[in-house]
Amino acid sequence: MAGLRGGSIPSYYRDVFEIVCPDGESKIPEKVCVRLLLKSQLPKDVLLEIWRTVDSKQQGFLNRDGLYKALALTALAQQSKPLTDKALDAYQDTELPMPTLGDLSDLRKLTLRFRRQSHPTQLGYTYDELVGLDTLHLRIIPGKKGLIMKHVEFILESHTHGTSIQRRYSDFEILHDYLHRRYPYRLIPRLPPKKVNPSSRFVEVRRRALQRYINLVCRHPTMADDDIVKFFVTFNGKDFQHNLREKFKLLPDEFATNPLAAQSRELAGLEMQTNMSSIKDQIRQMQTNLISLRETAQRMTDRSLTMADDMNIFATELAAVSSDTRTATAWTQGSDSSWSHVKAGLRSLGPHFGRLSERSKEKATQESDGLVENISMLLALINAYQDLVDRREKGVMHEHQTAIANVERLKKHQGKLNTRKDVTTAHNWAEDAEKLGNRIVMEEGYITNVEMRNYFSLYCLNMEAQVVNTNMNQFAVIMQEMVDTQLQMNEQLQAVWKDMKPITEKILPPTSSASSPLKKTEWDAAVPTF
Incomplete structure (x- = not known):
């Protein structure tokens, strides 16, 4: 046809x-x-x-x-x-x-x-697709739980699964432990520290860190679909920790279950091996850049909070100055009777400074929730990659080198044994040689397995580098939100300052009528109502 x-x-x-x-x-x-x-x-x-x-x-x-x-x-x-x-x-x-x-x-x-x-060597996800895997929010439940050892509990909400469940810090610790055992060669974020009798500030900082943690896990292209992760964000029954342990206690690590493990030698490729030093340098440089950016963003937030406090002080002190009801004497006033007029103007400015304080607080909140959090999310991802590189070097690479050294040592021992062969001890020599040969065979089999793990870890390292690279598009989101926040909030602040201008222009009475200040009703007509 x-x-x-x-x-x-x-x-x-x-x-x-x-x-x-x-x-x-x-x-x-x-x-x-x-x-x-x-x-x-x-x-x-x-x-x-x-x-x-x-x-x-x-x-x-x-x-x-x-x-x-x-x-x-x-x-x-x-x-x-x-x-x-x-x-x-x-x-x-x-x-x-x-x-x-x-x-x-x-x-x-x-x-x-x-x-x-x-295309197993290509991530195959865009930044929007990774973000679309899930978005989770963590809220603090007011009041501490527990009869003796008090602890904080959270509400964890998953957009993808439509769930709203309770979790505590120790639940995250168990998930963290299982993820390390299940995915030793994947990006696993750092858990924030724990503390006995933490302050409310510490709890809030930890909440933000845990929210970043679970979002990075649930937006990971491999872990997002894992049964452990799904169980963590959906199980709403009693004894969560006991159920998690029972359900996944025999779960092997990814190397034993991933069908690509058998192809890892070909998938890893020589390019990744030769580029590792350059990648490590790039990661360290990115860490330095992000730490500096986060510190700068935090200073921006702190300045907005300082502005809010300063404007609130202005409002309070102006209210105190303008509320002084004591009558000025002729001795102190002389020929200038305009102070009562000025006080009326200052009273009218007080609420405006209150508005400036509120707008500055809103600006600080948006900077903290947007700019600081987004940079912190990227930094958490970079730190996870650095931890992965260190974990691989101290783990499977070290095991591989140790196993090779063991085989070389055994073979040297075997060579020495052969040179000491004596007909009078032939039986003992044969027995020792057989045992030594069996050990060498076992060690060589172990080396083969570790070599495959090494290649698989290298392949994973390549894929995780692509995860990091794709998430770098978050910089576009960071800059868009930063510009939008500054424009929006500065416009609102500017609007308040503009409302204050006609008041400041009328604080002093006209020279010709300095002795007859404006009445309160005239101020009301000149000042906007709030």
Whole structure:
């Protein structure tokens, strides 16, 4: 059957193509096409006929034209029309028929999964896709829990899972321990420290750190779909810690379960091995930059808080000055009786300084929740990568080097044993040689396993570097939010200062009427009501 010979392509066809082929690749996998056609709810024999028609060469995939033809034939079948060229020819001068396929949202996820599986050395996620994996919020439950050892509890809310559950710091500790055992070669953020009888300030700082922690975990392309992580953010029953231990106590680490582990030697590649020194230097430099940026952002927040305090002091002190009801004597007043007029003006300015204080507090909050938090999130990710590099060097690389050294030592011992062979001790020599040979075989088998772990860890290190690189796009979010916050809040502050200007211009009475200050009703007419 020839390709499409006419008919205009409906926009729906193009929408379907973008769903099943989001990166514009020319080949659409057979499994994706089959899942798409099944949504038509046509009989399987009809679907098989459609597939054989559009994939007559049995290539196992479709291109764009093949997909469009499959959609047209599906629409014909749903209308009980024959699957022939003649039936399609009827649409030469009009739009091709529209199939009914229902919801296609799951197809996008399936397509992305196939795309990532077909390119195992590429992350296959955009920054928005990583953020879209989940967004979690952690809120402090007022009041401490526990009869003897008081502790703080949190409400953890997951957007993806639609859950709202209670967790405490020790729950995060258990999750952290399991993640290290399950994913020794992945990015695992640092847990904030614990403290006995913590202050409210310490608890708030820890809450923010825990919220960053769980968001980074749930936005990790591998850990986001892990059963341990899902259990942590969804289980709402009693004895969470006991249930977690029982459910996952026999879970092996990723190397034992990931099908890519067997290909890790090829996947790691020489480039990653040779580039490790450069990557470590880049990470250290980025750490330095982010620490400096976070300190600067925190100083911006502190300045806004200082501004809020200063404006509040102005409001308080002006209220005190202007509320002095003592009558000035002729001795102190002389010929200038304008002080009562000035006091009325100062009274009117007081509420404006209060507004400046409130706006400055709002500015500090937005800077803290936006600028400081976003930079801290990136820094937590960079720190996690640095920890991963250190963990690998102290772990699997050290084990590999130790195992090689052990084999070399045993082989040297074997050589010495051979030189001391004596016919009078042949039986003992043979027994010792056999034991030594068995140990060498065991050690060499261990080396093979550790070598594969080493390559797998290197492959993971490469993929985690791509996770870090993709998250660097958060800098765009940081700068956008920073500019928006400064514009919005400074406009609000400027508006308050503008409201104060006409008041300050009338604080002093006209020279010609210095002895007759404005009455309160006249001030009311000159000053906006708040």
